Amino acid sequence: MLSTLKKQVHSRQKALIIAAFSLIFSACIALPWLFRHAISENARFENFAESLFEKEVSENVLNLHYSLANPEKQGISRPRASLGTLATDNSNAIRQYEQYEAKLKTFSPAKLSQTNRLTLDMLLLYYHTQASLGEHYLLEEPLGPSLGIQAQLPVLLAEYNFYNNQDITDYLNLLTTTGDYFQSILAFERAKSDAGFFMSDETLDRIQTQCRSFIQDPDSNYMLEIFSQKLKDYGKLSEKDQKQLNQAHRQILKEKVLPAYQKLIEGLEQLRGTGKNSGGLANFSGGKEYYQYLLQSKVGIYLPVKQLEQRLTQQLSADSREISLLLKKYPDLFSQQSQNTDLPAMEPETIVNLLQEKIRQDFPETPAVGFEIRTVHKSMEEFLSPAFYLTPPMDTGSPNVIYINNGRSISNLELFTTLAHEGFPGHLYQTVYFARQNPAHIRYLIDSGGYVEGWATYVESYAYDYAAQYLSRENTTQESQRQAASEAIPSAALTRAAWLNRSVNLCIYSLLDIGIHYRGWTPSQAARFLNAFGIRDASAISEIYRYIVETPANYLKYYVGYLNFLDLKEEQQTLLGEDFDLKAFHQQILAIGPVQFPVLKKYINQAL
Incomplete structure (x- = not known):
């Protein structure tokens, strides 16, 4: 019996060894098949995505320079220094988008890694959307008083960093092409x-103003001062050079750039009176379709406009109810806010450093990152945003620059939350975090404005909470101090009310954007809508109306983007219950990076 058992054991061991050997042998046979059918599919897709990046980034020197500080190290040759041209016919671009979409459809998602599948989904949706613009191309508007090309170009040129001597040469050559670029814009405007x-x-x-x-004082134009300082900071040139x-x-500035702006003024003047629509896109043929394209x-977002209006109205009601509950609990809440309840004055650098520490409780940590705070030149204060962040080249990750517009008067609390929007945990933080995921290069060029601005608006709500511990009543009157002490309104309630007020305003402007551009509201209809919310100042209403007319869907990038993050969070909380982890949720959002919201939702759900 014993010998029989030994034989059986021996036989079983032998069988196991043979089975293991067979598995190894089968795997060796399968590896070439896997390489051809799975691994090679990833490589094929990654090669195509990289070719897209190289083509897109090389279209003009300005795009290339802001994407790569050292393109040669990436094997990318610099094109001739030019700002490019704006075509009056979009048919070639549409064909190109359709070709890209067709090529992307040849890849099998099942054979791609999850990272590549995500990039594939994002690119497919992007190029399909771009191709859908079609005949509505001429409804695009490259010019604008604050967000137009002619307003943004001086800032982009002023921030053109010098990494080597060729950058200085390219910069100067770029300036010489301003006239040709503006002439192409004029041709587009004539079309x-x-x-x-x-x-x-x-x-x-407003554009001419x-x-x-920008050109009113050629001898003291701020670009002269900035260029001179950049040469000094470059540190590789003699004083003579x-x-x-x-x-x-x-x-070049006097003979090329400033005359180009003057000719733009004159060329636009020749078209005065040909614009018959002083209202929104809905008043143009195809305007509603173009507005839906802008939403995408x-x-x-890829929702019917009516459904979008319902979601906005729902949030407006929710915020209004929360405000009512706060007022019921603290009847003097808004009177205390109005009596100079504010944060103590802090330097912007101090605020950003404080925010880096505070966000650790709600957002994933990332290694320390340097940043610079700069101020907008006085000549541009009237036409630029209160603050903005300039993304660094992808191959350096620096400099990370936040601009503050001192021409815009804001409270200390607003400065705190604005720097959260632009810095931590907003644009700067989101950009740095995503870059450290080592994404495909094409992801740096193609993103979603709703994600980018929606995230920065979403995190503002946290910044208002963080600000509560710094709230100061030092500047209030003795009487209001006694009143505040007796009523003991918590600082958190004051800052929460401030955020809710901002949320309500953004929601109202978003609904107004839809009303003007999709429903065709006139100034009087817009005024009646704003009157219902207590906004009755005629000049303020006129300015709001004009800004929305000139920047269709701009408010929606911020607010509807915010709502999408809010909804995603609530969905995850419902699905996960007690297992929901806020920091982990934010980590998933940041790791996926800037994509359209249907793609973001798909991959958040896959992560469950």
Whole structure:
């Protein structure tokens, strides 16, 4: 019996060894098959995505420079220094988008890694959306008083960093092409005029005012000062070389750039009176369809407009109810807010450093990152945003620059939350966190405005909470201090009310955006809508109406983007219950990175 058992054991061991050997042998046979059918599919897709990146990033030097500090190290040759041209016919671009979409459909998602599947889904939706613009191309507007090309170009040129001597040469050559670039914009505007899509005279006046502000004092134009300082900071040129370059720069500015702005003013003036629509997109042929395209391409949402209106109205009601509950609990809440309840004055750098510490309780940690706070030049204060963040090149990750516009008067609390929006845990933090995931290069060029601005708006609500511990009543009157002490309104309630007030305002403006651009509201209809919310100042209403007319869907990038993150969080809380982890949720959002909201929702749900 014993010998029989030994044989059986021996036989079983032998069988196991043979089975294991067979598995190893089968795996060896399968590896070439896997390489051809799975691994090679990833490589094929990654090669195509990289080719897309190289083509897109090389279209002009400005795009290339802001994406890569050292393109040669990536095997990318610099194109001729030019700002490019704006085509009056979009048919070639549409064909290209359709070809890209067709090529992307040849990849099998099942054979791709999850990271590549995500990139594939994002690219498919992006190029399909871009191709859908079609015949509505002439409804696009490249110019604008604050967000137009002519307003943003000086800032982009001023921030053109010098990493090597070739960058200085490229910068100067770029300046010489400003005239050709603006002439192509004028040709586009003439095509818009011929099609009946030209801007109103009021918008024309505002754009011309911005242009005149930029060129009014050639000898003290701020680009001269900034260029000179950048040469000094570059540190590789002799004083003689710097002097010669400063002279060349001054000459190019006076002979090429400023005259280009003057010709733009004059060219636009010739089209005065041809713009018959002073209202929203709905008043143009195809305007509603173009607005829906903007919701998809700029905001990253793919919902019927009516459903979007319902979601906005729902949030407006929810915020209003919460405000009512706060007022019921603290009847003097808003009177205390109005009596100079604010944060103590802090330097912007101090605020950003405080925020880096505070966000650790709600957001995943990331290694320390350097940043710079700069101020907008006085000549541009009237036309630029209260603050903005400039993303660094993908191959350096620096500099991370936040601009503050001192021409815009804001409270200390607003400065705190604005720096959260632009810095931590907003744009700067989100950009740095995503870059450290080592994403495909094409992800740096193609993103979703609704994700980017929606995230920065979403995190503002946390910043208002963080601000509560710094709230100061030092500047209030003795009587109001006694009243505040007796009623003991918590600082958290005051800052929460401030956030709710901001949320309500953004929601109202978003609904107004839809009303103007999709429903065709006139100024009087817009005024009646705003009157219902206590906004009755005629000049303020006029300015709000004009800004929304000039920047369709811009408010929606911020607020509807915010609502999408809010809804995702609530969905995850419902699904996970007690297992929901806020920091883990934020980590998933940040790791996926800027994509359209249907793609974001798909991959958040897959992570469960």
